[in-house]
Amino acid sequence: MSNPNLQVSAEVRALFPDVFKARPVDSHKGTFGSLGVIGGASGMSGAAVLAGTAAAYMGAGKVWVGFNQDSLPMPIIPGQPEILLATAKELMQRKDIDAWVIGCGFGLSDSSAELLRRILLLGIERAEHNVPMLLDADALTLLSLHEDLAALARQCPSIIITPHAAEAARLLHVSTELVAADRKTAVSALSDQYGGIAVLKGYQTLVADGAAVYQNNSGNPGLSTGGSGDVLSGIIGALLAQGISAWQATRAGVWLHGAAADYLRDLHGGEIGMLAGELPVAARAVRNAGVIRVKG
Numbered sequence: 226m227s228n229p230n231l232q233v234s235a236e237v238r239a240l241f242p243d244v245f246k247a248r249p250v251d252s253h254k255g256t257f258g259s260l261g262v263i264g265g266a267s268g269m270s271g272a273a274v275l276a277g278t279a280a281a282y283m284g285a286g287k288v289w290v291g292f293n294q295d296s297l298p299m300p301i302i303p304g305q306p307e308i309l310l311a312t313a314k315e316l317m318q319r320k321d322i323d324a325w326v327i328g329c330g331f332g333l334s335d336s337s338a339e340l341l342r343r344i345l346l347l348g349i350e351r352a353e354h355n356v357p358m359l360l361d362a363d364a365l366t367l368l369s370l371h372e373d374l375a376a377l378a379r380q381c382p383s384i385i386i387t388p389h390a391a392e393a394a395r396l397l398h399v400s401t402e403l404v405a406a407d408r409k410t411a412v413s414a415l416s417d418q419y420g421g422i423a424v425l426k427g428y429q430t431l432v433a434d435g436a437a438v439y440q441n442n443s444g445n446p447g448l449s450t451g452g453s454g455d456v457l458s459g460i461i462g463a464l465l466a467q468g469i470s471a472w473q474a475t476r477a478g479v480w481l482h483g484a485a486a487d488y489l490r491d492l493h494g495g496e497i498g499m500l501a502g503e504l505p506v507a508a509r510a511v512r513n514a515g516v517i518r519v520k521g
């Protein structure tokens with residue numbers, strides 16, 4: 226996919242300087258970190274695959290997908306053999322993961338809640354390593370259903386939560402209408418409650434870190450399709466695994482996700498029928514378009 230007109234403004238490049246840096250010539254895959262994606266209960270393997278695929282296209286050195294199932298639902302991901310596969314229980318034991326994305330298609334069963342408890346406890350035990358943990362989708366719904374899990378999440382050292390409006394309402398124990406009526410207050414309350422970064426998704430996604438609220442202006446209704454939030458989690462997770470600060474990685478991930486959708490809209494003459502699975506390649510094109518290479 227290439228489009229000679231694809232340009233990233235100087236203003237955006239200045240906002241996200243680490244995202245648009247050229248790769249060092251002497252890099253190797255370890256330079257770009259390992260991301261662990263945990264999700265994909267039976268019937269929702271696709272959510273974790275979408276997140277993992279997005280992370281691979283966003284430049285993570287290695288991507289693991291851990292399925293919340295007793296055995297692997299597939300030997301390899303068709304079309305994406307680069308991604309390493311494990312069960313969630315196996316993957317959560319690894320100590321070489323630089324960032325986690327947890328929750329895409331994770332499921333809401335009692336056993337999912339128990340697994341999330343163990344993951345959060347490991348995050349607290351390994352707090353000195355400060356490994357960022359992004360919680361999305363069912364992981365967020367589980368926090369809203371189990372106060373003990375929410376309390377554990379608050380103790381994790383570097384947490385990012387990415388609710389849509391309904392998930393935010395569940396976390397705050399208010400109605401979705403109340404969240405929609407004052408999105409800035411809702412996102413600030415969430416970042417305060419969890420002591421980390423909160424992303425309130427939707428039209429003009431907001432990102433808060435307890436000090437500031439960033440409003441994103443890229444993206445379009447083509448994103449209103451199943452799985453596009455899973456892709457966002459993978460994009461942000463990959464930037465975190467690459468060692469970019471949580472504040473920059475989260476805002477840049479939200480911007481890139483929306484810009485990828487805008488690029489697809491321009492390429493295909495409209496927003497209708499955009500697929501979540503198309504976003505990762507488009508996001509790669511946008512990121513590369515923003516990198517300034519010094520010709521030698």
Ligand SMILES: NC(=O)C1=CN([C@@H]2O[C@H](COP(=O)(O)OP(=O)(O)OC[C@H]3O[C@@H](n4cnc5c(N)ncnc54)[C@H](OP(=O)(O)O)[C@@H]3O)[C@@H](O)[C@H]2O)[C@@H](O)CC1
Nearest residue numbers: 269270271272328329330331362363389390391427451452
């Ligand atoms: N291929 C796969 O495997 C896929 C798997 N997926 C996985 O599925 C799991 C469940 O995720 P989920 O978001 O569909 O369920 P849930 O949180 O109950 O939300 C639905 C409810 O919330 C509401 N609602 C939703 N968004 C809203 C908004 N912006 N603003 C306002 N309201 C909103 C909506 O209300 P409605 O508009 O329908 O009345 C409805 O009541 C999760 O793990 C995810 O990763 C999906 O990603 C798809 C692809």
Ligand SMILES: Nc1ncnc2c1ncn2[C@@H]1O[C@H](COP(=O)(O)OP(=O)(O)O)[C@@H](O)[C@H]1O
Nearest residue numbers: 389426427444445446448449451452453454455
């Ligand atoms: N109308 C819209 N304008 C801009 N972004 C949108 C719009 N609708 C959805 N999105 C984006 O698409 C993603 C949807 O995520 P989510 O609701 O979690 O979907 P899923 O659970 O199916 O992956 C979010 O990043 C959201 O900001």
